[in-house]
Amino acid sequence: MQTKIFTPDQIDQAAAKINQGELVSFPTETVYGLGADATNVSAVEKVYAAKGRPSDNPLIVHVADVATVEKYSLPLDEKVKKLIKQFWPGPLTIILKLKKDALSKKVTGGLETAAFRNPANDATISLIKEAGVPLVGPSANTSGKPSPTLAEHVYHDLNGKIAGILDAGPTKFGVESTVIDMSTDTPVILRPGAVTKEQLEEVIGEVEESGKKVTNDEIPKAPGMKYTHYSPNASVEIVDSDEDWDDVISFSQSQDHQVGILATDKILNKQNWPKNCVTFSLQNSINTASHLLFAGLRKFDLNPEIKTIFVQGFPDVGLGDAYMNRLSKSAGQKHFKKV
Numbered sequence: 553m554q555t556k557i558f559t560p561d562q563i564d565q566a567a568a569k570i571n572q573g574e575l576v577s578f579p580t581e582t583v584y585g586l587g588a589d590a591t592n593v594s595a596v597e598k599v600y601a602a603k604g605r606p607s608d609n610p611l612i613v614h615v616a617d618v619a620t621v622e623k624y625s626l627p628l629d630e631k632v633k634k635l636i637k638q639f640w641p642g643p644l645t646i647i648l649k650l651k652k653d654a655l656s657k658k659v660t661g662g663l664e665t666a667a668f669r670n671p672a673n674d675a676t677i678s679l680i681k682e683a684g685v686p687l688v689g690p691s692a693n694t695s696g697k698p699s700p701t702l703a704e705h706v707y708h709d710l711n712g713k714i715a716g717i718l719d720a721g722p723t724k725f726g727v728e729s730t731v732i733d734m735s736t737d738t739p740v741i742l743r744p745g746a747v748t749k750e751q752l753e754e755v756i757g758e759v760e761e762s763g764k765k766v767t768n769d770e771i772p773k774a775p776g777m778k779y780t781h782y783s784p785n786a787s788v789e790i791v792d793s794d795e796d797w798d799d800v801i802s803f804s805q806s807q808d809h810q811v812g813i814l815a816t817d818k819i820l821n822k823q824n825w826p827k828n829c830v831t832f833s834l835q836n837s838i839n840t841a842s843h844l845l846f847a848g849l850r851k852f853d854l855n856p857e858i859k860t861i862f863v864q865g866f867p868d869v870g871l872g873d874a875y876m877n878r879l880s881k882s883a884g885q886k887h888f889k890k891v
């Protein structure tokens with residue numbers, strides 16, 4: 553299959569592919585998604601096959617309006633309405649109880665709930681409207697690899713396996729949406745993202761956090777949280793403190809392979825990096841670091857000489873919560889020095 557790149561003025565062609573049951577990757581404000589008609593079971597099955605995704609891992613349903621959510625979900629309660637008013641369109645995915653058999657088991661993974669999201673991206677909202685159906689959309693990467701923040705990342709992983717990619721440039725946030733479960737008595741954050749716990753609590757009061765505490769022997773509430781994620785072929789280690797970089801350099805000098813360094817300019821400019829170190833800048837803040845983390849990991853993954861990657865850690869607050877959640881998974885919880 554030839555994978556076609558669609559520009560935002562070719563949305564009618566991209567929508568036609570969706571309506572034919574084909575897969576089209578779409579941009580969002582978080583990462584690129586792998587789109588299929590959520591009401592077409594055989595199209596949804598193709599999503600799992602293209603990604604190599606375990607079939608018990610449910611998909612997010614992307615909508616252009618709240619009316620589409622209400623078509624499938626039980627009536628929305630006040631807290632859900634407040635979240636929608638405050639954060640949609642935007643990087644918040646809301647898990648809701650469904651009307652009986654409203655969506656295919658291929659979408660829900662057999663759960664009685666589904667995840668809904670209204671992405672803040674004009675091209676994708678037009679695509680959903682033009683296709684006239686909601687779109688399932690996991691991140692458009694090969695399962696286990698870092699999520700794509702550029703159309704070329706999608707092309708690298710899925711060229712030949714999908715009908716097209718709607719290219720609207722780099723995504724804004726670079727980490728996936730916050731997932732909040734509103735089907736339980738107390739709302740629970742299943743995956744931290746660009747909408748923070750503090751922001752959510754300002755709108756609906758107390759929320760619990762489960763996503764970041766998931767360990768291997770626990771059954772996570774978001775089925776996706778139990779799988780390996782964001783993993784380049786090289787070994788990834790988190791560097792927690794600015795003072796540790798001198799030791800990273802000593803370690804790197806003793807290695808006979810190349811070492812990838814993913815850090816802000818402040819760190820990169822301070823040091824004299826040995827010849828076998830390849831650097832990638834996270835620029836200057838947690839915002840730019842979140843935006844660039846997956847792109848950096850992917851860049852290093854293209855270089856087979858790099859066997860170890862050191863990545864700057866950030867405080868676990870605000871957007872840092874989402875950043876550290878993704879980085880910890882990528883590193884398999886490995887911290888430099890603390891091994």
Ligand code: TXA
Binds near residue numbers: 585692
């Ligand atoms: O930013 C994002 O959310 C991106 C863009 C493309 O929208 N999408 C994305 O999808 O990250 P995906 O499939 O990679 O992650 C969805 C997460 C998975 O961990 C999945 O297990 C969880 O949401 N999830 C989906 N439906 C669920 C449900 N009914 N109950 C609990 N967790 C659910």
Ligand code: MG
Binds near residue numbers: 690
């Ligand atoms: Mg994903």
